[in-house]
Amino acid sequence: MLAGAIAYYTLLSIVPLSVLGLIVLSHFIEKGVLFHTLSTYIEMIIPGYATTLTQEAGVFIEHGKSVGIFVFLAMLFFGSIAFSALESAMSVIFSHRFRNPHRHFLLSAIIPYVYIFLIGLGILLVSLWRGPSKPMTAGR
Secondary structure: OHHHHHHHHHHHHHHHHHHHHHHHHHHHOOHHHHHHHHHHHHHHHOOOOHHHHHHHHHHHHHOHHHHHHHHHHHHHHHHHHHHHHHHHHHHHHOOOOOOOOOOOHHHHHHHHHHHHHHHHHHHHHHHHHHOOOOOOOOOO
16 A cells, blocks of 8 residues: 555656646746757657647646646645655565664655755756757647
């Protein structure tokens, strides 16, 4: 059950993280370059759906101010639940090795947000490292 909970809450936190990352990146990177990068990586992951998903991502970016707060709160909520489920699973798996009590509550609360920040930073660095290139056309 813990593995199912981890997978479920991770999925529920990754989707808002991705949308929030796109909204934030759209303020720093030209939208054509951002959509080209997004389309390229989506095509590698889900062949044939890159155009559709890139268009839907454009809708989120257009309405970024209205959906940004909701997406941010959803990401924080589901992300913290996913990490607490992961911590519970790890304590069950490795309970025979350690006799020490659980780590401090504040440390457990901060770790998910640092992890989410580092993922966002990685997305920013990959998008900036890609550099300016020509955006994909609709006919491609």
